[in-house]
Amino acid sequence: MIDVAEAAGVSVASVSAVVNGNAVVSPELKARIERVIGDIGYKRNAIARSLKMGTTHTIGLTVPHITNPFFTDVVSVIQQAFDRAGYAVMLFCTDEDLHNQDEQIRLLLDRMVDGLIVARVGDGASFGKVIAGSGVPVVLIDRLCEGIEADAVVLDNQRAVFDAISYLIGLGHRRIGYISGSLDTSPIHDRRLGYDQALRAAGLPVSEDLVRTGDFREAGGYKAAMQLLSLADRPTAIFSANNPMVIGAMKAIRDLGLSCPKDVSVACFDDFPWADVFQPQLTTVAQPVRAIGERAAELLLDRLGANRNAPPRTITLQGRLIVRNSCAPRMG
Amino acid sequence: MIDVAEAAGVSVASVSAVVNGNAVVSPELKARIERVIGDIGYKRNAIARSLKMGTTHTIGLTVPHITNPFFTDVVSVIQQAFDRAGYAVMLFCTDEDLHNQDEQIRLLLDRMVDGLIVARVGDGASFGKVIAGSGVPVVLIDRLCEGIEADAVVLDNQRAVFDAISYLIGLGHRRIGYISGSLDTSPIHDRRLGYDQALRAAGLPVSEDLVRTGDFREAGGYKAAMQLLSLADRPTAIFSANNPMVIGAMKAIRDLGLSCPKDVSVACFDDFPWADVFQPQLTTVAQPVRAIGERAAELLLDRLGANRNAPPRTITLQGRLIVRNSCAPRMG
DNA sequence: AAAGCTAATCTAAACGTTTCGGGATTGTCA
DNA sequence: TGACAATCCCGAAACGTTTAGATTAGCTTT
Numbered sequence: 001m002i003d004v005a006e007a008a009g010v011s012v013a014s015v016s017a018v019v020n021g022n023a024v025v026s027p028e029l030k031a032r033i034e035r036v037i038g039d040i041g042y043k044r045n046a047i048a049r050s051l052k053m054g055t056t057h058t059i060g061l062t063v064p065h066i067t068n069p070f071f072t073d074v075v076s077v078i079q080q081a082f083d084r085a086g087y088a089v090m091l092f093c094t095d096e097d098l099h100n101q102d103e104q105i106r107l108l109l110d111r112m113v114d115g116l117i118v119a120r121v122g123d124g125a126s127f128g129k130v131i132a133g134s135g136v137p138v139v140l141i142d143r144l145c146e147g148i149e150a151d152a153v154v155l156d157n158q159r160a161v162f163d164a165i166s167y168l169i170g171l172g173h174r175r176i177g178y179i180s181g182s183l184d185t186s187p188i189h190d191r192r193l194g195y196d197q198a199l200r201a202a203g204l205p206v207s208e209d210l211v212r213t214g215d216f217r218e219a220g221g222y223k224a225a226m227q228l229l230s231l232a233d234r235p236t237a238i239f240s241a242n243n244p245m246v247i248g249a250m251k252a253i254r255d256l257g258l259s260c261p262k263d264v265s266v267a268c269f270d271d272f273p274w275a276d277v278f279q280p281q282l283t284t285v286a287q288p289v290r291a292i293g294e295r296a297a298e299l300l301l302d303r304l305g306a307n308r309n310a311p312p313r314t315i316t317l318q319g320r321l322i323v324r325n326s327c328a329p330r331m332g
Numbered sequence: 333m334i335d336v337a338e339a340a341g342v343s344v345a346s347v348s349a350v351v352n353g354n355a356v357v358s359p360e361l362k363a364r365i366e367r368v369i370g371d372i373g374y375k376r377n378a379i380a381r382s383l384k385m386g387t388t389h390t391i392g393l394t395v396p397h398i399t400n401p402f403f404t405d406v407v408s409v410i411q412q413a414f415d416r417a418g419y420a421v422m423l424f425c426t427d428e429d430l431h432n433q434d435e436q437i438r439l440l441l442d443r444m445v446d447g448l449i450v451a452r453v454g455d456g457a458s459f460g461k462v463i464a465g466s467g468v469p470v471v472l473i474d475r476l477c478e479g480i481e482a483d484a485v486v487l488d489n490q491r492a493v494f495d496a497i498s499y500l501i502g503l504g505h506r507r508i509g510y511i512s513g514s515l516d517t518s519p520i521h522d523r524r525l526g527y528d529q530a531l532r533a534a535g536l537p538v539s540e541d542l543v544r545t546g547d548f549r550e551a552g553g554y555k556a557a558m559q560l561l562s563l564a565d566r567p568t569a570i571f572s573a574n575n576p577m578v579i580g581a582m583k584a585i586r587d588l589g590l591s592c593p594k595d596v597s598v599a600c601f602d603d604f605p606w607a608d609v610f611q612p613q614l615t616t617v618a619q620p621v622r623a624i625g626e627r628a629a630e631l632l633l634d635r636l637g638a639n640r641n642a643p644p645r646t647i648t649l650q651g652r653l654i655v656r657n658s659c660a661p662r663m664g
Numbered sequence: 665a666a667a668g669c670t671a672a673t674c675t676a677a678a679c680g681t682t683t684c685g686g687g688a689t690t691g692t693c694a
Numbered sequence: 695t696g697a698c699a700a701t702c703c704c705g706a707a708a709c710g711t712t713t714a715g716a717t718t719a720g721c722t723t724t
Contacts, residue, residue, distance in 0.1 A: 001680065011704045016682060023683090026702060041465070046442040047383050048680035051709050056379065058422070058443075066398075066408045067605075076398045079425055083432075088439060090390070091423045093411055100415075107420060110378040111390075133373070218605065250609040273399075273550065277582040278610030333710065343674045348712060355713090358672060380710035383679050667723085674717070682708085691700080 001042065008036040019044055050112060059115045059300065060108030062092040062101060064216065068244055069272040070287060071119065074141065077293025078117060085301055087114070096216055098122035102130050109134050115300045117141060123184060124148050137303040141296045144186040144314075151299040153292055153315040157187045160285045160319030161194030161239070162201075164267050167283075167321060168237045169202045172330035173265065177228040177235035179245050181216045191241050191269065210235055214245045221245025225252035229264070236330050237265035243272060246282070265327035269319075281324035288317050333374065340368040351376055382444060391447045391632065392440035394424040394433060396548065401575050401604040402619060403451065406473065409625025410449060417633055419446070428548055430454035434462050441466050447632045449473060455516055456480050469635040473628045476518040476646075483631040485624055485647040489519045492617045492651030493526030493571070494533075496599055499615075499653060500569045501534045504662035505597065509560035509567035511577050513548045523573050523601065542567055546577045553577025557584035561596070568662050569597035575604060578614070593660035603654055613656035620649050 001019075005012045010033060017023035018033045025033075036042075050056040059082055063071040075091065082089050090108060094101040101121055108116060109131070116138045120127055124147030131138055131148075140152040168176050178195050181188040192211070199206050212227055214220030221240055228235055229252060240246035246268035253260050260266050260280050271286035295315050303310065333351075337344045342365060349355035350365045357365075368374075382388040391414055395403040407423065414421050422440060426433040433453055440448060441463070448470045452459055456479030463470055463480075472484040500508050510527050513520040524543070531538050544559055546552030553572055560567055561584060572578035578600035585592050592598050592612050603618035627647050635642065 012681080013683075013704060013706095014702090017703090020682085024702070029703080043438075043442055045383075045444065045680050046439075047379060047388065047444045048709090049682080051377075051379050051383050051679090051711090052681045052683090054709075066411070067404055072399055072404050075423075076425065079398070079423060080427075083424065083436070088422045088424070088443065090420045091407075091411060092415065092420070093408065095412075104415070106375075107378075110375055111420065112377065112379050244605075247606050247609055250606075254609065273576075274579050274582075274606070274610075277579055277586065278606075278612070280610070344711080345674060345676095345713075346672090349673090352712085356672075361673085377710050380679090381712080383681090383709090384711045384713090386679075665724100669722075670720085672717100672719085675715090677714090678712085680709105684707085685705095687702100687704080689700100689702080692698085694695105694697090 001044070004033065004036050004040055004042045007040060008033050054112070055114055056112050057086060058088045058090060058111070058113050059117060060090050060092070060105070060111075060113040061117045062094055062104055062108075063119045064094050064096045064121055065244070066091070066093050068216075068242065068270075070142075070243060070270040070289065073289040074119075074293045074296075077290050078297055081294055081297035081301075085297075094121050096121050098126060102126050105130050109136060114304055115139070117296055117300060119143055120145055121185065137300060137308075139296050139299045139303075141292060142187055149312050151296075151303065151313050151315075153295045153299065153317065155187065155287055155292075156316050156318050157190035158194040158197065160287075160321070161191040161241075161269070162198045163194075163319075163321045164239060164269075164283075164285050165195050165198035166201070167323065168239065168265060168267065168327060169198060169204070171237075171265065171327055173235075173237040174204060174330070175207075175210060175233065175235040175237075177225075177238040178211045179221055179224040179228070179238065179240040179249060180211060180213045181220075181241050181245070182213060188241055195239070214241075214248070216242060216244060218244045218248040218251075221248025222252050223248070225249035226256070229253070229256055229258065235264065237267070237327065240266070240268040243268060243270040261326050261328035265330075267327055271322055275322075276324060280326035282326045283324045284322050285319045286322050287319055291317055333376070336365065336368050336372055336374050339372060340365050386444070387446055388444045389418060390420045390422060390443070390445050391449060392422045392424070392437070392443075392445040393449045394426055394436055394440075395451045396426050396428045396453055397576070398423070398425050399576075400548075400602075402474075402602040402621065405621040406451075406625045406628075409622050410629055413626055413629035413633075417629075426453050428453050430458060434458050437462050441468060446636055447471070449628055449632060451475055452477055453517065469632060469640075471628050471631045471635075473624060474519055481644050483635065483645050483647075485627045485631065485649065487519065487619055487624075488648050488650050489522035490526040490529065492619075492653070493523040493573075493601070494530045495526075495651075495653045496571060496601075496615075496617050497527050497530035498533070499655065500571065500597060500599065500659060501530060501536070503569075503597065503659055505567075505569040506536060506662070507539075507542060507565065507567040507569075509557070509570040510543045511553055511556040511560070511570065511572040511581060512543060512545045513552075513573050513577070514545060520573055527571070546573075546580070548574060548576060550576045550580040550583075553580025554584050555580070557581035558588075561585070561588055561590065567596070569599070569659065572598070572600035575600060575602040593658050597659035597662075599659055601651075607654075608656060612658035614658045615656045616654050617651045618654050619651055623649055 092104040124145040138150040212224035267283040271284040424436040451474040456477040470482040544556035599615040603616040
C-alpha cells in the first residue's frame with residue numbers, strides 16, 4: 001500500500017480510501033490509484049487489516065471426526081455457507097478428545113476468529129473456561145452444553161430414537177440390542193433415553209445386558225455387536241447410536257456368519273448417501289444435515305452482524321425414520 | 333502484553349522474552365512476569381504476531397468436494413498431520429468450479445497462509461497466475477498441473493485402472509462401460525488412458541459408445557449408467573472413475589430392475605470403509621489415502637522448514653485393486 | 665580506582681493496515 | 695471582497711507484536 005501510494009504520488013490514506021471505497025475520492029485520483037494497483041499487483045494484506053479492525057472474517061469449526069458421514073455433511077454445508085458470506089473456516093477434529101478440543105479452541109481464539117461452531121466433546125466445564133470472556137460468539141451443533149450460554153442447533157434425539165425403537169418393537173422384536181456412545185455427550189444421552197422410553201412404553205424390560213457402550217468408532221461398534229450377539233439369548237435386533245459404529249456392527253454380523261435382516265435386524269442413527277444402494281438397505285434415523293448446517297451458519301452470521309447480543313437461541317430439529325429393508329419382522 | 337508489562341513494572345520486550353523464551357531473562361523477573369500473565373489471563377495475539385513475523389502457522393487446503401469419501405479421508409489425514417505440527421488448516425471446497433477455486437486461493441493468499449495444499453480443478457493457467465509470485469509453497473494432491481512448478485503427490489492412475497479393467501477382461505467381459513469425469517483433470521485423463529490401454533492389450537476395440545462423461549457427482553453417474561444400460565448391446569460390466577458416480581450407477585442399476593453382479597458387474601475407483609460390509613461388496617481400486625495425506629503434509633512441512641527452495645518433488649503412489657464380489661464372470 | 669566486560673533490561677522502530685482530525689483548495693453568498 | 699462552507703486529500707497515531715540496538719548495573723581486571 002505504501003508502494004502504491006508512492007508510485008501514485010498520493011498518501012496511503014487515499015489508497016486505503018479507494019481500496020475500501022468508504023471515503024470520497026475524486027474520480028481522477030481514484031482512476032490513477034486503481035491503475036497503479038493493477039500495475040504493481042497490489043493485494044491488501046488481510047492480516048494487517050485484521051489486526052487493525054479486530055475482525056478476521058474467519059470462523060473456527062471443530063467436530064469430533066470428519067470421517068463420520070454426519071459430520072462430513074454438516075462441515076460441507078457450513079463451509080459452503082460461510083464461503084458464500086465471505087468467511088474462511090478453520091477446521092479442527094477433536095478426535096473425541098477433551099484435551100485436543102481445549103487446545104484447538106485456544107488456538108482458534110488466539111487467532112482472533114470471529115466466531116466458533118463447535119460439536120463439543122465432554123462436559124461444558126473446561127470448554128466454558130476456555131471461551132469465557134473471549135467475547136467470541138459460539139454456536140453449538142449436535143451437542144448441547146449445560147454450562148454454556150450459546151446459540152445451539154440440535155436434534156430431538158430422544159424422540160427420534162423412540163420412533164426407531166418403537167418401529168422395531170412393532171415388528172415384533174422384544175430383545176433389542178443398543179450400541180451407545182459414551183453418555184456424557186447430550187445427544188447420546190438423549191438417544192439412550194429414547195431407547196428406554198420406547199421399551200417402557202411397550203411394557204418391555206430395560207436390560208443393561210442389551211446395552212453396550214462403544215467409542216463412536218467402527219472398532220467400538222464391532223466389539224459391542226460381538227458381545228451382544230454372543231449372549232446366550234441374543235437380541236433379534238440391534239440399534240446403533242451412530243454411523244461408524246453400525247459399520248462395525250455389520251462387520252460383526254458378517255464375521256459371525258449371520259445375516260441381516262434374516263438373523264438380526266439392524267437400524268441406526270444417521271443416514272448416508274449410499275444407504276439405499278447396497279443390501280441390506282439400512283433403516284436409519286436421518287438428521288436434517290443441510291438444515292443443521294444452514295441454521296448454525298445463520299445463527300452465527302446473525303450474531304456477527306446486527307444481533308451481536310441477542311439472547312441465546314436453541315433450535316431443535318426433528319429426525320426422520322427412513323424405513324428400508326434391514327429390519328424384518330421377528331420370526332416365530 | 334502492554335498491560336502485563338505495566339502490571340509487572342517491566343518493558344514489553346521482557347514480557348515478549350519470557351513468553352517466547354528466546355532471550356535470557358533473570359529467574360526472578362521471569363517468575364514475576366509469569367505470575368502477572370496468569371493473573372491477568374494474558375494470551376498472545378497470533379494475528380499481531382503473524383503480521384510482525386510474516387508467518388501465520390496456517391495452511392490452506394482446497395478440494396473439489398469434501399463429501400467424496402476419498403477427499404474426506406485425505407482432508408482428515410492432512411488436518412491431523414498439521415494439527416500435530418501446530419498448524420491450523422483453512423478448508424475450502426471448490427465444488428469443481430474454476431472460478432471458486434481462484435477466488436478461494438486468492439483469499440488464502442491474502443491471509444498470508446504459509447502454504448497451500450490443493451486438489452485443483454481445471455487447467456493450470458489461471459491457477460498459476462494466482463499463485464505466481466506469492467512465494468507461497470504449494471503441494472498438489474491427486475491432480476497434477478502442467479504449468480505449475482510445485483511438489484505433488486499423485487497416484488499412478490493409468491496403471492491402477494489398467495489393472496482393474498484387465499481384471500474385468502479376465503472375467504470374460506468384452507463390453508465394459510466406463511464412466512469418466514471431465515478429462516481436463518490429470519487423474520481422470522490418466523484413468524481413461526488405463527482403460528484404453530487395457531482394452532487394446534486384450535485386443536478389444538475401444539468404443540466411444542461405452543464411455544460416458546459424468547460430472548464427478550452421483551447425479552452424473554446415474555445419468556451415465558442409465559445411458560450405458562439402455563444401449564441395444566449393453567455392457568456386461570461398468571467401471572466408474574470415482575466413488576460418488578458409482579453410487580449413482582448402482583442406483584441406476586437398481587432402478588432398471590437389474591442386479592449386480594448377476595446382470596452387470598461393477599467396479600470403481602476409490603475404496604471406502606463400508607465397501608466390504610454391504611452387498612454387493614464393491615470391487616474397488618484403493619488409493620493409499622493415509623499415505624497421500626501424510627506425504628503431502630511432509631512435503632509441505634519440509635518446505636516450510638529447512639528446505640524452503642528444494643527443487644519440486646513429485647511422489648507417485650500405487651493403487652491397489654481390491655477384489656470383492658461385485659464382479660462376476662460373464663455369462664455364456 | 666578507572667576501564668572494560670558481561671549480563672540483564674529497556675527503548676523504539678517496524679510489520680501493513682484504518683481512520684481521525686486537520687489543511688489546502690475551491691466555490692458560494694452576503 | 696471577505697467570511698464561510700464544502701470538498702478532497704494528507705499526516706500521523708493506533709492495532710499488538712518482535713527485535714536490533716542502546717542503556718544500565720555489576721564485576722573483573724590491571
